[in-house]
Amino acid sequence: MTTISLITGASRGLGRNTALAIARKGGDVIVTYQSRQAEAEAVVAEIEQLGRKGVALQLDVGNVSSFPAFVEQLKIAMRRTWQHEHIDHLVNNAGHGEVATVAEMSEGAFDRLVNVHFKGVFFLTQALLPLLKDGGRIVNLSSGLTRVSAEGWAAYAAVKGAVEVLTVYMAKEFGPRKISVNSVAPGAIETDFLGGAVRDTPEFNTFFASMTALGRVGVADDIGPMIASLLSADNRWVNAQRIEVSGGQGI
Numbered sequence: 001m002t003t004i005s006l007i008t009g010a011s012r013g014l015g016r017n018t019a020l021a022i023a024r025k026g027g028d029v030i031v032t033y034q035s036r037q038a039e040a041e042a043v044v045a046e047i048e049q050l051g052r053k054g055v056a057l058q059l060d061v062g063n064v065s066s067f068p069a070f071v072e073q074l075k076i077a078m079r080r081t082w083q084h085e086h087i088d089h090l091v092n093n094a095g096h097g098e099v100a101t102v103a104e105m106s107e108g109a110f111d112r113l114v115n116v117h118f119k120g121v122f123f124l125t126q127a128l129l130p131l132l133k134d135g136g137r138i139v140n141l142s143s144g145l146t147r148v149s150a151e152g153w154a155a156y157a158a159v160k161g162a163v164e165v166l167t168v169y170m171a172k173e174f175g176p177r178k179i180s181v182n183s184v185a186p187g188a189i190e191t192d193f194l195g196g197a198v199r200d201t202p203e204f205n206t207f208f209a210s211m212t213a214l215g216r217v218g219v220a221d222d223i224g225p226m227i228a229s230l231l232s233a234d235n236r237w238v239n240a241q242r243i244e245v246s247g248g249q250g251i
Helices: 013-024 037-049 064-082 107-131 154-177 193-200 202-210 224-230
Strands: 004-007 028-033 054-058 087-092 132-141 180-186 242-245
Touching: 004 013, 004 064, 013 028, 013 037, 013 087, 013 224, 028 037, 028 064, 037 054, 054 064, 064 107, 087 107, 107 132, 107 154, 132 154, 132 224, 154 180, 180 224, 193 202, 224 242
Parallel strands: 004 028, 004 087, 028 054, 087 132, 132 180, 180 242
Antiparallel strands: none
């Protein structure tokens, strides 16, 4: 039976890669984007080229007040494309980076991190629960920086740590509906995250590669297929776990 996965922030980077990995495994995908509509529609076109169905919807994960309207738009898109209103999987992927030491972090930057990475994950999941099938799956994106530290990432890592705790509580609360919830924590990855810092800055790339047992930083293809696999029936008994996908970073 075909599954339908909703992935936030899927116009680029890990979200895009995850969407395409799911489509390659035979799933249909709803991708959300904040402002990159053309890129999101290009992802949908790639999904369709793989023989699957895709839909792109605008969503600002940092704006909780917009969630009721988003849910209504989602229902309309679901009825139009799949003739029902239920999804199988939710991947809370959307995010951004704010780099500053504890001494230098501004309140505005801190609030943006909390709103997108924690408050948004909490309340979007709440809003979508009525549309998530019993027996469904949720994956919350965390970070390898909750386990190893790097200067300037205290606030980012702290909100990702909050997501890891939230994941365990979600798994407990949603257990009666047989919904499993896990967090995936990538290490340093070559994407356009934070302006492509790891991908395009040789000293960053070399630094993180030197910390990694496999001797390189990750690429999107190291993460998306893993998430797609976690959503498959092969991993139905994995629940309430933090799964690091970092090539052995910081060991």
